[in-house]
Amino acid sequence: MERSEGAGWYDDAAGPVVRPYALTGGRTDHDDADKFDMVALIVAAPRPADGAQNDRDAASGWAPEPEHDMILELCRTPLSVVEIASDLELPLGVVRVLLGDLLDHSLIEVRRPAPVAQFPGERVLKEVIDGIRAL
Secondary structure, eight states, X not given: OOOOTTGGGXXXXXXXXXXXHHHTTTOOOOTXXXXXXXXXXXXXXXXXXXXHHHHHHHHHXXXXXXXHHHHHHHTTSXXXXXXXXXXXXXXXXXXXXXXXXXXHTTOEEEEOOOOOOOOOOHHHHHHHHHHHHHO
């Protein structure tokens, strides 16, 4: 099948192709991108029952894209940034920009993974050994 104008936006096997930068409006980074490391957990924030958030979003002129809605749907239970990117089949950088939009509008919460436990100091280990020997 021969395609003329706009052939770059169509793939015979996949259908319409949307470039990643089109999903983010050309943005490649977010101010809080350091919050979105691959293992950070993202959870959808509880929505106010009175619709105040929708009023604020409408007043600011921001309307979520379908990808934002898909992220919110996925994040009803906490998911890592990399899981979101995998589930949506989007590049990690694109997901970080979309998450930044949602964070700006208080629609998600970012939870840092628990820190790796520190090994006890030498003094603590000696006290444990001494205590065991005393038994």
